[in-house]
Amino acid sequence: MREHPINFKYLLFLALVSAMGGFLFGYDWVVIGGAKPFYELYFGISAMPTLQGWAMGSALVGCIFGAVISGFVADRFGRKMPLILSAALFTISAFGTGYVDNFTLFIVYRLIGGLGIGLASTLSPMYIAEIAPAKYRGQFVAINQLTLVIGILAAQVANFFIAEAIPDGSTQEAILNSWNGQTGWRWMFWAELIPAILFFALMFMVPKSPRFLVKINNNAAAQKVLSRIGGVNYAEQEVKNINLTLQTNSAKKINFSDFKSAKVKPIVLIGIILAIFQQWCGINIIFNYAEEIFTAAGYSVGDMLFNIVITGSVNLIFTIVAMRTVDTWGRRKLMLLGSMGLAIVYAILGTAYYMQFTGWPVLLLVITAIAIYAMSLAPITWVVLSEIFPNRIRGVAMSIATFSLWVASFILVFTFPIMNSALGSYGTFWAYSIICIGGYIFIKRKLPETKGKSLEEIELELTKER
Structure with a gap:
């Protein structure tokens, strides 16, 4: 195939603007982890596991609804206008979550932010995949994961610098009455307003x-x-x-029967299982429940905030590694590497908790797991999902896969406190290790290589013999 000169400057501009949805996805999703020790005391839920889980998981419920409608609005109105809507939702959520004084409204604004995440997580990678040439598509779609990781790190850094130092041995009452407990956690959410407003304005400039x-x-x-x-x-x-x-695929309307056809059903099923596996591999627990994980390893709340910044930095570095390898090593090889690598690290991490190791050994294992995930399952899953679905149903199929991802994420986040209580930290990570082995087997058997192929070539290859 003859090479065409690519306007990388323009293509990069489009990718970076649309990938701001990924940045806000990352920030909004993780900022709550650093604010958690403070807003729980403020709202009086620090001894209520169910409400703690609801506070953490409510945004994921919004994500689920956002994912449900994303495919339909994408196929009806395109990718651009729903992304503008997601920017508006992020803005509303950032302001409201930090402004409220009661727990119910806090949940309402988290749900609104989750709706924005659900839209952006589906449509940002889809838009980039549809504008990028086949040869460079993996790298450009991975930009969305890069901005997501930068958003995660930005939230972690913002939390670290916004929070005032917490003296060792501080009581819950002292923390509640401190600046952190009354005002600091609000600024952690309000810091999101700057990128949210910028995303909203810049999206009007993309085609x-x-x-x-x-x-x-x-x-x-x-x-x-x-x-x-x-x-x-x-x-x-x-x-x-x-x-x-x-x-x-000449039919104009998309019907449920389209997804039951022998050609389409196996492809959609691959997307659903990969989306679920990206969450149930367990790594996101480290970001959402960092306080519990690092406290179990012997760290204080102040240490926890600093350790989160370390893990976020590693996440960023290895996401950049993934951008260099996705179009050379290929998608399938990286997915296999990630699933087996995590299975091994989780098995060791579970053993470390079982033998009551604390301090740097646990931190090192956590960092290793994040590095493996960041260069494999985290970005590559989104690349594969943006590629494998046929053109005509891509919006709805991507919506179904993303819906499955967020349902899986909600179950993961909501059940972790229960699993951690019932199985202990060691049993929980051993369970995630078993799940990763299952993911490795599925990828080995079912996922084809898609690197270097146009979306149309991938579609023809996946559907021709089904």
């Missing part, structure tokens, strides 16, 4: 997805967008390929 434009019979507009990315010849060829796959 609609060329694949969506072709789908609504606006070939001229699609060709204009693609010409700016890769030139006239590139645009003509891409529009031709997109039309070919849409003609192959």
Whole structure:
């Protein structure tokens, strides 16, 4: 296939703007972990495990609803307008969560933020996948994961610098009456307002997805967008390929029966299982329940905030590694590496907790697990999900997969305190190790390699013999 000159400056601008959804996804999702020791005391729920789980998991319920509607709004209105809506939801949530004085309204604004996450987590990688040339698509879709990780680190750094030093041995009453307990946790949420407003403004400067434009019979507009990315010849060829796959699936409306067909059902099932596995591999527990994990390892609340920054930095570094390897090593190899690597580390981590090791050995194992996850399952799952679904149903199929991911995430976050209480830290991580072994087997048997192929080539390959 003949190479076309790519306008990387313009392509990078589009990818970075749309990937701000990933940044806000990361910030909004993780900021609560650092605020947790303070807002729990403020709202009087520090001794109520059910309400603690609801505070942590409520945003994930919003994510589920966001994922449910994302596919339908993407196929009806495109990718751009729903991303603008998600930016508005992030803005409302950031302000409201920090402003409220009662727990019910706190939950309401967390639900609103979760709705924004559900939209952005589906549509940001989808939009990038649909504008990026096949040769570079893995790297550009991974930008969304990079910004997500930067958002996570930004939340961790903001929490660390906003919180005032907590003297060792501080009582709960002292923490509640401190600046952290009354005001500091609010500023942790309010710091999100800056990127949320910026995302909202910049999204008006990006074009609609060329694949969506072709789908609504606006070939001229699609060709204009693609010409700016890769030139006239590139645009003509891409529009031709997109039309070919849409003609192959000529029905205009998407019906439930489409997902039951012998060609489509196995592909959607692969997407659902990969999405669930990305959550049930267990790594996100470290971000959401850092206080419990590091306290069990012998660290104080102040140490915990610093350790979170360390883990976030490692997360960022190895996400950058993934961006360098996704289009060279391939998606399948990285997914296999991640699943088996985590299985081994969790087995050792569980043993460390069982033998009551504390301090740096546990921190080192946690950092190793985050490094493995950051260069494999975290970014590559989103790359694969943005690639494998047929053009005509991509929005709804991506919505189904993302819905499955957030349901799995809610179950993970909500059940961790229960599992941790029933099995202990060691038993919980051993359970996650077993899950990772199951994920490795599934990926080995079912996931094809997609690197270096256009979305249309992937579609034809996955559906031709089913």
